[in-house]
Amino acid sequence: MSAKKLGAAPRQGALRGPLAWLGACALALGLAGCGGSAPSGAAGAAAGRDEGPVKIGALHPVSGANAVDGQQMRRGAEMAVEAINAAGGIKSLGGREVELLKGDTQGKAEVGQSEAQRLISEGVVGFTGTYQSAVSTNVAVVAERNRVPFVMDVTASDAIFANGYRYSFRVQPGSRAISTAAARYLKEVADKAGKPVRKVAILHEQTDFGTGAAEAFVEAAKGLGLPIGPNISYDALTTSDLTAQVTQVKASGANVLVAIGYYRDSLLAAKAINAVKPPLDAVWGVSNGAFDQPKFVTDAGALGERIFSTNYHFDAKNPRTTRLREEYQRRYGAPMRTGAVLAYDAVQVIAQAVERSGSTDPVRIREAVRASQVAPLTVGNGPITFAPNGDNTNAAPVLMQVQGGQVKQVHPPEKAESQPDYSVTWRP
CATH class of the missing domain: 3.40.50.2300 (Response regulator)
Structure with missing residues (x-):
């Protein structure tokens, strides 16, 4: 890039x-x-x-x-x-x-x-x-x-x-807050659409960032009764093709794919999904460095449509x-x-x-x-205020989706610009 x-x-x-x-x-x-x-x-x-x-x-x-x-x-x-x-x-x-x-x-x-x-x-x-x-x-x-x-x-x-x-x-x-929200949002959106989660496959880059986010998502998903399928890692710095990994996802029978990575590798994942065409109800980004970016909408084109992403976001x-x-x-x-x-x-x-x-x-x-009380320009539940460990207590993850070539905030309802589209099987 x-x-x-x-x-x-x-x-x-x-x-x-x-x-x-x-x-x-x-x-x-x-x-x-x-x-x-x-x-x-x-x-x-x-x-x-x-x-x-x-x-x-x-x-x-x-x-x-x-x-x-x-x-x-x-x-x-x-x-x-x-x-x-x-x-x-x-x-x-x-x-x-x-x-x-x-x-x-x-x-x-x-x-x-x-x-x-x-x-x-x-x-x-x-x-x-x-x-x-x-x-x-x-x-x-x-x-x-x-x-x-x-x-x-x-x-x-x-x-x-x-x-x-x-x-x-x-x-x-933080990673745990985003991953926990991502699991909860997945269950809420899927259940409301009448398409319950059968199995979640996870594809993540292998540093502390990706591994930590994946572990936190698995813990939260299991607590919600969401079945977890293959948990696949890769090296984001060296990988040039994720087709083999997405083929493994297709073989698993998972109907949701969680993707955790940086920009370049997440774009590779979108391209691999298009090539392999696993029958997914949703591609679900978690702390993903690409799926909520305007550049991704441009670079991925039609491949990016209806991909979800739970992450921090500008308000x-x-x-x-x-x-x-x-x-x-x-x-x-x-x-x-x-x-x-x-x-x-x-x-x-x-x-x-x-x-x-x-x-x-x-x-x-x-x-x-x-002792900060700073009004943020990013999504939050109030001013930037720090807990004793240094975390922003009012930081809030939001669910986004690529809709009509734009990234939209879609869940929870109080943060939403439009409704989540979970209506049809996700096939590029």
Whole structure:
């Protein structure tokens, strides 16, 4: 998957209109008392925080296999910074502007770790990232060791949040939350359509992300009485064809296929399903990196019609989100993906924590992040608020489906733009 060259960002503080409005709304929160001391052994970085722009870091894979998503997320973070500066910067620090320091993880855990250390040494007060759970796992260790808040925009794996870290937070719903909702939504939609689930086959990429999501789905599905068929894994980085795996699904007699993967491999799965034609009632994405993306609708064409996906998603019913995405489309000539909206939300979390703490001390900012009440532009059940383990307690998965060449929110009813189409056997 090739990446388009990232365009130059507009001058900070120059943006007006939709983003200025978004920034003003986002920073209109009350102050929260915070305390703490500066991290030890960080004198150089601390000195760099005392004057000039307030530095926030962004770590994403802007080269490598996931560069398109990484570039989208970097742009989302840049747009958040522009909105903050257009609205007057950090007012509790005398209107100091925010500067985004950027790192390229290349999709590699060890590179992400070194890039995180570099950003910290350059004086970031907090940073966001990273799109891939394996990379975020390493970055979280760096954040904890240096006592600098790490607000993850896209990171599905729950394992990070079982370590007792104090400086790791996550905006999106985690893998278990998404997988549990996916199983429940499957039963609800299938039963309502009068086409009960006979057997579920699972096709997933084999890293912590895919394996964890698959395990959580199986646990939730069994609790709902949904029979599980073959559980098939593959290497997302090296696979070039999933025909053999989908042939195994066809032979199993499963009438639902759960697909868990990144963009490139999930597109391969859609193509393999079209070639093999297993008689499925539904293709059911879980934390899937492709099925709810506008680019997938374009790349897959008719192959993508009626594929479902349970995932985090930009809030299609939020007027502020609509305006942000319109501005992104105008500027970059491409639809703004959910990952970019999550990156926007994550930068706002850090910036608002700086605003409330009135400090550039990462320890004090961490306390303010912990007390966040930030209005999200992604689907949720309320403001971004963090549990003791760092999870966003109001993050909410939503079921989507490709309908008529568009990704629509279809379930639960209070989040739906249209009704789920589960009416006929799914045959490409």
